Amino acid sequence: MQTTLLGLAIAAIMALVAALAAPLFVDWNKYKPQFEVEASRVVGAPVRVEGALDARLLPAPILRMHKLSVGAPKDPTKLTAGKLDVEFSLGSLLRGEWRATQLSLTGLALDIGLDKDGRIIAPAKGEFNFGELAIDRLDLAGRVTLHDAASGAAHVLDGLDFRGDVRSLGGNLRGEGSFLLRDAKQPFRLALSKAGDNEATRLRLDLDSAAAGSVASSFDGTLAFENRVPRFAGALALGAADEMPWRITARTTLDPSGAAFTQGQLLSGTEATGLKLAGEGALAFKPAKLRVALSAPQLDLDRALAENKTLHGKTPAALLAGAMAVLPTLPWLSQIDVAVDRANVAGHALNGLSVRIEGRDDAWTVGKLALGGPGDSRLTLSGKVTRGSDGERFAGPVSLDASDARAFTEWAFGKSELARALRGNLRLKAAIAFSAHELVLDEMKLDLFGTQLEGRVAQKAKEIDLTLRSPFVDGDKLANLVRESMAWREKAGRALRAQLDFTKAKILGHDIAPLQAELATVADGGPSKRQAFDLKLRRAVVAPWLAPDTAINDVSGRLVVTDDAFALEKFSGKLGAEVVAGNLSLSREGERSLSGNIDVGTLDIRTLVAAMLGADARTATEPLAQGWFGWRGSLAVKADKALLPGGAEVTAVSGALRGDGASLALDDGKASIGGGALSLSGVAQRGAADTAIEASFKLDKADAAALKYRELALPPGQASLRMTLATHGRSATALRNALSGNGVLTLTDAHLPRLAAATFDMVNQASEQPMKNEDLKEAVALALDQAPLAAATADVSFAIKDGRLHADPAAFRTEAAQATISGGYDIPEEQGDLRIAFKATSSALKDAPEIQIFLHGTPQGLTRDVDVAALSSWLSLRAIERETQRLDALEKEGRPQPPKLQPQPQLQQQIQPQPQVQPLPPRDAVAAPAEMSLPPGEVKLPPLDPRRRKAAAPPTTAAPASPPPVTLSPDARVTPLPPPIDIKPAPGALRTPRAPRSSATF
Structure with a gap:
């Protein structure tokens, strides 16, 4: 080895000298056969360089090969690379050490696996001692395929990217990288080192969580090869950090046949307060199947979730939906059994909780979920959990039987007005499917407080689909349920499609028989976000909302749902006997507002105003209800005619009703009455203590006789009116009693x-x-x-x-x-x-x-x-004056004066109030003749003229003599006295005042 290394060093020095002498004339491709032969000997498998080969010595020895392959073309395992770059340490080579400053392999494609006996098969079988190799920086990029000859399966780790180093003196390898797992990047860390003097290798492999909620795993133990059969023994840990974190730990033995898990523990939540279950399991590779059994005598879910702000306080229904999201995805068939004797969930103890779930790939099946809960209830559930792009979805049969519907509903869904209104038993059987975006009850049979309903309920995304049938529905008993359901639908902004077929229904005490209606989606060629429905309402009684015995019949129109609003376009139908038509739009975003226009044949103004103010369903002294206050929007109204309180009629009615949540206003109100133009406007403001109303009216050139109230009417002629009104109060009576205002009525040609x-x-x-x-x-x-x-x-x-x-x-x-x-x-x-x-x-x-x-x-x-x-009185005085004038005329003409008669007491009493009448003179002052002839039939008043009386003589001490008797001739006629003057008090002066009326004070 030393000679070989020395020769290589000498060759390297000579190559360096040659490169320095004439570097441009060195053709390294001539040496490819020598490189391939030497590399094949070292690696122990055929090595072929199909691309260019390049090398240089300075400033550092670099070897570069393109299109490198290791292994025969027909070998099951082989290695190919697009480019191999090796930079050696020149100093280490001169010292006889194999040390690479950097080794980079790009376009890597490595096939490795197990044969039928479970032994490792790899493309390299040479005698190169990797313990003498050191690499300061190792970069690999490509893919690795793991083959199993026994099952014929292959697992591809695509997108491999590894960065690490290989240390000498033991061949230690460490580094980190990532690969694609189900189209998601999976980071990992790898560390290999000698476990001791034996052939075992210490292995630690960590698969990190690439995203929140992904599963992280860790293997820490020893890896040994017995007759090239790998065997691992150590600790296994799996876990995920999510809203409800979980972790699984166990002692594990792993070989090509499978794995066994002992001393297993499942922890959901934190170490101090989480849920802990003990168990064991086994994983078989042929065929691949996982079996796990977990148990616990008692679980306190409330305590486990107390520190979790996201999950604490959630209802069991919400927790069940969330639990599906934390189920790990396993690439093999799995069966997990859980048995808990007693569990505390949402403040109640559940008895006999048992769960069996089975999983394969991305789907989980709930074989059975059974529990005994509050309200003497028993719930059984089974079905399949699948994962898709929009999350987890469960589907399967459900059965619920509760003696106390209120107790079970408050526990499962939380306390609410709906839950408090539920009293009695509840039985439900259906095929249920639910996820974070949908809830479906199919083939539903529901017995709720004696009301039987059949059909289907489906809530998907922004749409609710209802198909309900029933021989009788008592809406009064289900009022809270309907109200809560509608509030939930409105809050979520969901569209509704419903088919209702009730043989008989009772709503707010009114019987409706039958009630049939439907909504159907249609395509109207609008934008993609526009959803349109055909609305058909054959009959419905709306007496509780409008007037008694008022029914809506044969309504049809186009219901359009967009991101911004619900719109009822071009609808028409009958409201009672009146034809109604128009367009309505209800906004979906922000503050709710209803806008549009309505055309109607006849409007009853009293009924409309009472409904708007909240006085229609109350006595006059009761506080006003909500009415239309809270409504936002603008509604244009047209009517052929309108009935005013008192029986008057107006025609060609138009105006805009507007609401801003706290007030109601009528803008640009116009009508015609008696041929005159009527314009009006007003606003009603709802405050904390009362309701305030202001209105103004203007009428020009109307037939005055058309302005009437019951039997009262203005006289014939032409009338114009200017008037303002204002009032405030908490009830209809208070509004009437506080009415104030002023105006001017102009009558022309009256x-x-x-x-x-x-x-x-x-x-x-x-x-x-x-x-x-x-x-x-x-x-x-x-x-x-x-x-x-x-x-x-x-x-x-x-x-x-x-x-x-x-x-x-x-x-x-x-x-x-x-x-x-x-x-x-x-x-x-x-x-x-x-x-x-x-x-x-x-x-x-x-x-x-x-x-x-x-x-x-x-x-x-x-x-x-x-x-x-x-x-x-005036006529009497005028008669007296006229007669006096006549007497004056007679005196001037020299005619005899009529006898001076003593005034009768009756006449004196009649004329006594007149200031100009003086007392009569004494009898002896004027001598009256014994006989007098009176003109025929001329004189009609008393004969004496009070203004002509002479002053009386001063009284004497002697008693006055008796007047001589007056003697009239038989033909004489005495004018009768005028009738007595009936003096009455001035009109209204003595009228008895009206007793004060009583009125409610608020």
Whole structure:
């Protein structure tokens, strides 16, 4: 060996001298046969260099070969390389040592394996002593194929990349690298060293975790070759660091026939608090199968997860789904049995927990999972766990029988309103499939509180598919379940496809028989992210949400689901007897908002407003419900007509309802009533203590008679209105009682009914023939009813405060008469009170007092009261004045004066309130003739003129003499006295005040 090394050193020196002398003229390819012969002798297998060969001595000896192969072409094991670069240490060569500064082998393809007897077969069988070889840096890149001649199997470690070193004096090898395992890079570390004086080699191989959740393994022991049969004995460790880390350790013996595991331990979690199971197992290679048996008398899962922030507090259902993700992937058939006498899970003790799982490649099968849980429940589950690109998926039959559905549901899925509402038994049989992205219950038979359901439930990605059948569904019992399910669906933003076929259903106390509806996906040529469905709803009663006995029938449309919204496009159907159509869009991202447009035949404004404010299902004094508050979006509404409270109708209705979560607003509201244009806007704000509403109205040139409330209506003519309203309160009653605002009503060409201007002509005629008060009142009332008062225009200003409307006096004037109207309306009490002062404006009667007309009552009708007291007094005084004037005329003409009669007590009582009447003079002041002849039928009032009386003589001490008797001729006629003056108090002065009304205070 020394001679050979010395010769090689001398040859190297000579080659160095030759290279220095004429390096450009050295053709190293001439020496390829010599290199191949020498290399074949050293390696012990044919060596062939098909590519170029190059070498140099300075500055360091380098040998480079291209397309190198070791082994015969038909050998089962061989080595090929695209390029081999070796850089030697010149100093070590001169000292007789084989030391390579760097050895790089790229494009490596190494085939190695076991023969039928389990012995190692390799391409190199030479006598080269690798113990005398040292490599400072070893780089390998390529692939290694492991062959098993007994089974004919081959395992390829592709993408091999190794960097390490080989030390002399024992041939120690160490380094690290990676290879591809199932298309994933698998790092590893390798260390080989002499175990002692024997032929055994100390081996440590660590397969590191390339990513979180991947399995890491470690082999630490001795590797010996007995008759070229490898045998390993040492410790095996497997583990993964994930949300729920686990580790398996065992004493292992490994040879070509299989492996045996003793003193095994499985740890899930941390060392101090994790779950520990003991067991043993065996792995056979022919055929490949792993059997493991694990057991524990007691496991405390709650304690194990207490320190895990990710898993602590999760429900058993979530833990079961997560457990599938941590099952290691094994390349052979596996069977694992687990038996636990008692396990604490989610605060409850499980009895008789037993699990058998079987795995092959990337699939696991749950042979059986059985446990006894809370609520006297028994759960059995079996099926297959498979892995795909989207994670793990389990599928198989499930059976659940629980006497206390509430206890089991709270344990399995966590406490909730749904769980608290579950009372009674629960039985379920179905073929279940679930993963992180789906949940399917197929061939389902569910008995829930006496309600039997059959069909299929599937939640996949962003879609829920329901097919449910039942002879009877009590929705009231399942209300919490439905509500929680809908909340979960909305929160997750999932689309829904459902087929419902209920022979009879009860929802919120209403019977629906039958209820049939379906949603079907269709392709409408939209973008790929657009999902479209055909919606068909044959019949559904929606009385709890709209009005009693209101049903939705024959609704069809296009339901479109996108990343941003759910849209119901071009839908049409019937809401009760009314046809509805439009488009709706419900956003899916961020804050939920519903927008679109609706066209309807007839709108009931009272019902719509009550539903919006949350007053539709409550008494007037109860606090308002949620109503539409919380809704966001904008909804354009059109209607052929709308019914107003009180019976009035508007047509051509349009507007936009808008919600921002805390308020509801009507923008650009328009309608037509009585041929006039109505515009309105308003906003309702929901606060912490109450609801505040503000609204404004504008009406131009409408037929006044169309503005009515029940039996009340404005008089014929043309009406324009400006009005603002505001209120606040917690209930409908409080909103009504706190109503305030103001406005102006303009009436043009108004015809005020039962206010005939000719009434004063009748009064003028009646002054010639005095009547009693009652007769005059009746005559005036009849005259008023003969015709309306036609006024050109008038403005009625009004104000509303605390639910009471007060109208300022408004004058309606014509050439003949004027009506001044004032009054008010008590909205909470529904009581109206109007006062009309009717006065003549013509020259003949312009000084006459007003006729007072009072209207009071309810919207069903007003009662009229005509007050003619002032008019009657005026007429009496006017008659007196007219008669006085007549007497003055007679005196001037020289006619005899009528006898001065003593006024009758009745007349004196009638005229006593008049200030101009003086006391009568003594009888002896004016001598009355014994007989007097009166003109025929002319005088109708008392004969004395109070203004003409002379002053009385001063009284004397003597008693006055008795007046002489007045003697009238038989033909004399005495004018009768006028009727007594009935003086009434001023209107409203003595009216009994109304008792204060009671109202709720919030």
